[in-house]
Amino acid sequence: MDLSSFSVEGLDTAYYIPDFVSEDEEAYLIRKAIESPQQRWKNMQNRRLQTWGGELLAKSRLLPRPMPPYMTDFPNLIGRIQDTGAFAMSPHRKPNHVILNEYHPGQGIMPHEDGPSYHPVVATLSLGSHAVFHYYRYRDEGDSALTRENLAPMTSVQGHAVDPTPVASVLLEPRSLVITTNDLYARHLHGIAEIEEDVFNAPGDAPDTIPAPIRNTKLLGDGATRDVVLQGGKLIRNVRYSLTCRDVERVASAAGLAIGKR
Ligand SMILES: O=C(O)CCC(=O)C(=O)O
């Protein structure tokens, strides 16, 4: 697959692939998530999640467990993600760890970094609903370009100030895959606002709700969705599942022995 044709405008380290899975595959994967035993879910403040492929131990090591068949057999998501070439430079050449997140309308995830346990590539499949995904940057100490709106609600992550105006925003349609790599993974943060609907301005409106323009309009798979983003309107959120697929660099054996990088 030639990833470069899915490159998000203005971002040479993000790729957006619409319709990465079919509607049938989407329904099947959502069913598998919903049917999984209650104890598989971990409740977070504003979403719940499951991990597949093993648990992350101290010192960023993965205690591996086999992936469920719905990640490797039907639909073979791991193989399909491998075929994009996005993991060609990662230690295991494919994702070995998946976090499944479930968000109800109004839920989201605060700006954060995924951290150093992973090789700096993440492939995220969205199911069941769209979301608007924002990338944020840290604010430099000597940043002089302070405007009124980005002075106001300043977030801080581990003592570093975060610019509340996203550097870029991407609309994630259901069934799409977004791949974030390199600098955008390692030096930026990402998050999803905790809102029930995403409002898009009509051309000429004063900018308000979406502070950064959506960068992947040309790559969107659904024409009606593209019209809303370009002409103004709103998209109501549904329950969304995301599968965030990554490669944990250090893998431990069950006995705790480091197999290490290849
Ligand atoms: O749900 C998403 O698309 C993002 C999830 C995320 O950033 C994470 O699990 O680290």
Ligand SMILES: [Fe+2]
């Ligand atoms: Fe994340």
